[in-house]
Each structure stands twice: as structure tokens, then as C-alpha cells.
Amino acid sequence: MPTNPLSHLPKSKQDEINAILEIIKEEADPTKVILFGSHATGKWVDSTLQHDGITLTYESDYDFLVVTKKKTEKEQAIISHIENKCNEELKGITSILVHSIDYINTGLSYGQYFFIRILSEGITLFDDEKFDFLKPHKLSKEELKTRSQNYFDIWFPMGNEFLIDAENAFDRGSYRKSLFEQHQAVENFYATVMLVFSGYKPTVHNLNKLRKYAKHLDYGLYNLFLSPPDDEEEYRLFELLRKGYVEARYSRDFDISEDDCFKLLEKVRKMKMLVFEICQEKISTY
Numbered sequence: 464m465p466t467n468p469l470s471h472l473p474k475s476k477q478d479e480i481n482a483i484l485e486i487i488k489e490e491a492d493p494t495k496v497i498l499f500g501s502h503a504t505g506k507w508v509d510s511t512l513q514h515d516g517i518t519l520t521y522e523s524d525y526d527f528l529v530v531t532k533k534k535t536e537k538e539q540a541i542i543s544h545i546e547n548k549c550n551e552e553l554k555g556i557t558s559i560l561v562h563s564i565d566y567i568n569t570g571l572s573y574g575q576y577f578f579i580r581i582l583s584e585g586i587t588l589f590d591d592e593k594f595d596f597l598k599p600h601k602l603s604k605e606e607l608k609t610r611s612q613n614y615f616d617i618w619f620p621m622g623n624e625f626l627i628d629a630e631n632a633f634d635r636g637s638y639r640k641s642l643f644e645q646h647q648a649v650e651n652f653y654a655t656v657m658l659v660f661s662g663y664k665p666t667v668h669n670l671n672k673l674r675k676y677a678k679h680l681d682y683g684l685y686n687l688f689l690s691p692p693d694d695e696e697e698y699r700l701f702e703l704l705r706k707g708y709v710e711a712r713y714s715r716d717f718d719i720s721e722d723d724c725f726k727l728l729e730k731v732r733k734m735k736m737l738v739f740e741i742c743q744e745k746i747s748t749y
Contacts, residue, residue, distance in 0.1 A: 650668060
């Protein structure tokens with residue numbers, strides 16, 4: 464490891480990454496911490512551009528794989544504690560994944576290219592040297608294509624079925640039911656993209672987190688929701704969609720208008736088309 468593995472980054476980013484590392488070590492008691500993604504490869508983006516008259520912004524996350532000694536049921540709680548503390552104390556956007564060494568080694572033995580790529584391109588910032596990664600099983604291009612197509616054939620139709628149910632519920636005037644089905648459709652479409660592109664998806668239902676995890680895969684997909692980021696109406700609509708998983712089903716006080724339900728339904732329809740296009744393009748590259 465170089466004396467300073469972050470020397471390719473500006474000093475301000477190095478300082479933020481090191482501060483995040485200290486927070487991770489405090490909250491997770493990791494055996495290894497790996498920086499991956501665009502800040503590891505030197506391809507980070509902090510930009511603003513105009514598209515169809517709308518100002519779009521994109522800021523690359525600080526992506527970390529936190530490796531723990533053993534599996535814990537508190538992985539999502541650890542992630543939330545780290546990300547919340549980073550959001551309070553730091554400027555950059557932090558995205559954390561937490562998995563046990565056994566979980567990752569199982570993925571490596573299976574040829575899971577998400578973890579293989581992290582080990583290949585990532586930067587190890589902390590290692591207590593108590594555990595080793597297994598030698599990964601590398602898939603051929605044909606195996607990658609077959610596996611990606613299989614993921615698509617499972618997850619995309621499920622997303623589409625949820626969308627059909629959302630449309631039918633909307634036509635009946637069951638807007639709460641439609642919103643729940645829309646949430647499920649979006650969750651499955653995000654899963655489709657992540658599995659086709661990387662062979663990995665996190666076990667979360669939080670659409671904000673899924674949107675963030677899929678951020679680096681396609682610019683248009685990321686900006687489908689909450690864009691521009693300071694638009695109060697976009698935020699309000701996304702919050703309604705996010706509440707579709709729990710509040711729309713169980714809260715007596717939750718309500719959604721026909722107009723809002725239709726606006727979100729249109730976004731989910733666009734998401735379906737976009738996910739189909741980018742996944743087919745990705746599969747064709749293998």
C-alpha cells in the first residue's frame with residue numbers, strides 16, 4: 464500500500480475520507496474498510512448541467528465497504544449511525560455497505576463481480592490482518608451475460624407486475640393501494656439494475672438508499688426522482704412514494720390525492736422504460 468493511498472485526491476477530499484474512516488472504526492469495529500467507486504478510481508464527479516431546461520446536479524458519493532468479523536443483525540443500524548453522523552459532521556455524501564467477511568467470501572467463491580471489482584479497484588484504508596479474502600472465482604463473459612440476463616428475467620417482470628397492479632388500483636380509485644404497488648415496482652426496478660450491472664443488491668426497502676446505491680450506474684435513473692434536488696415539489700412527491708411501503712398500508716391518517724398518485728405513476732412508467740433500455744444495453748456488452 465502506498466504511503467498515502469489517497470494522494471490522487473484533493474486534500475479536502477482526503478480529509479473527509481479520513482474523517483469518515485474514523486467514524487466507521489468507532490461505530491462498526493471493522494476488520495477491514497475499503498474505499499471503492501469513483502473516489503477510489505479517480506473518476507469522481509461533482510457537476511451541474513442543463514437537461515431539457517432543468518438544472519441537474521451530480522455529486523459522487525464516498526463509497527465504503529465495511530467488513531465485519533461476523534454477521535450481525537444490526538448491519539442496517541450500523542449503516543444508519545455512520546451515515547447520520549457523517550451527514551451531521553461532514554460535507555460530502557457518504558454511502559456505506561456493511562457485510563461480514565464470511566458473506567463476502569461466499570460471494571467471491573460464487574463469482575459475484577460486485578465484490579471482485581471492489582477488491583480489484585478499491586483502496587484498503589484499514590485492515591487488522593486477522594482475516595483474508597478468498598481467491599475469487601472469475602466468470603467468463605458468457606457466464607456474466609447469462610447471469611445478468613437471468614437476473615433481468617426474474618426482477619424486471621416482477622417490477623412490471625407491481626406496476627400493472629398499481630395502474631389497476633389507480634383506475635379503481637384505490638390510491639393508497641396504488642402507491643404501495645408503485646413503491647414495490649420501484650424497489651424491484653432498482654434491484655433489476657443493480658443485479659444486472661453488478662450482481663449485487665442490498666437488502667433494504669428504503670427507496671432513498673436504493674436510489675443512492677444505484678447512483679453510479681446511470682445518470683438518468685438517478686435524476687428521475689428528487690431532481691432538481693432543491694425542488695420542494697420533487698421532494699414532497701418522493702416522500703409520498705417512500706411512505707408507500709408502510710404508511711400507505713397501515714396509517715389511518717395517511718392520504719394521497721388522485722393527482723399526486725398519477726404524477727408518481729408517470730414517473731414509475733418512465734423508470735420502467737429506462738431500466739429496460741439500460742439493462743438491455745448492459746447485457747449486450749458482455
